[in-house]
Amino acid sequence: MSLVLDLAAQDLLFREARTANAFTGEPVTDDQVRAIYDLVKYGPTSMNQSPLRITLVRSPEARERLVGHMAEGNRPKTATAPLVAILSADNEFHEELPHLFPHFPQAKDAFFAERPVREGSAALNAALQAAYFIIGVRAAGLAAGPMTGFDSEGVRKEFLDGDHTPLMVVNIGRPGPDAWFPRGPRLEFEQVVTTV
Numbered sequence: 641m642s643l644v645l646d647l648a649a650q651d652l653l654f655r656e657a658r659t660a661n662a663f664t665g666e667p668v669t670d671d672q673v674r675a676i677y678d679l680v681k682y683g684p685t686s687m688n689q690s691p692l693r694i695t696l697v698r699s700p701e702a703r704e705r706l707v708g709h710m711a712e713g714n715r716p717k718t719a720t721a722p723l724v725a726i727l728s729a730d731n732e733f734h735e736e737l738p739h740l741f742p743h744f745p746q747a748k749d750a751f752f753a754e755r756p757v758r759e760g761s762a763a764l765n766a767a768l769q770a771a772y773f774i775i776g777v778r779a780a781g782l783a784a785g786p787m788t789g790f791d792s793e794g795v796r797k798e799f800l801d802g803d804h805t806p807l808m809v810v811n812i813g814r815p816g817p818d819a820w821f822p823r824g825p826r827l828e829f830e831q832v833v834t835t836v
């Protein structure tokens with residue numbers, strides 16, 4: 641056994657964790673979301689830039705507006721999940737860098753003065769953080785249903801402040817009946833890993 645994480649945790653986070661497509665009505669509380677964030681915020685990003693921003697869509701009125709931006713097949717689950725979060729990348733993340741990366745406060749201007757550079761870096765690092773967030777949801781004993789099937793510009797205009805780019809919309813809750821599609825195969829080690 642090469643892994644030090646206990647088997648139950650391995651199963652909870654990966655082997656038995658699935659992407660949920662249906663949910664029970666059990667609410668997901670702000671305390672649960674806070675506990676998830678307070679765990680996954682320690683996941684690494686380049687220069688600790690931490691560009692992920694999370695918008696919790698709680699009110700029925702906001703939920704209805706969000707559903708209108710989702711691809712057809714994603715609408716029923718987005719309408720019925722106990723909680724839906726919009727994960728976005730903050731393209732102005734560099735404003736926080738002097739605080740987040742204090743041993744090199746010049747990074748803000750030396751590396752991130754240009755908008756296209758910021759946008760690329762925010763997209764990569766917020767996507768990493770989105771992955772940490774999904775694993776964090778699983779660590780809370782909940783299931784996540786991440787989706788990129790939505791009108792990105794519509795979601796940005798309607799829900800996001802400032803210069804944020806939507807990355808994914810995530811349904812969160814306890815899996816309900818018929819929550820899973822069949823488990824897809826994964827690529828094997830030999831197909832993915834090369835050694836030079």
Ligand SMILES: Cc1cc2nc3c(=O)[nH]c(=O)nc-3n(C[C@H](O)[C@H](O)[C@H](O)COP(=O)(O)O)c2cc1C
Pocket residue numbers: 657658659660713714785786787788789790808820821822823824
């Ligand atoms: C970034 C991302 C975007 C996805 N977008 C959608 C989507 O728009 N609609 C959907 O039904 N599933 C979507 N999925 C779900 C994937 O198809 C699913 O996570 C994958 O097939 C693995 O399923 P499993 O966890 O049950 O093994 C998305 C997943 C990810 C990570």
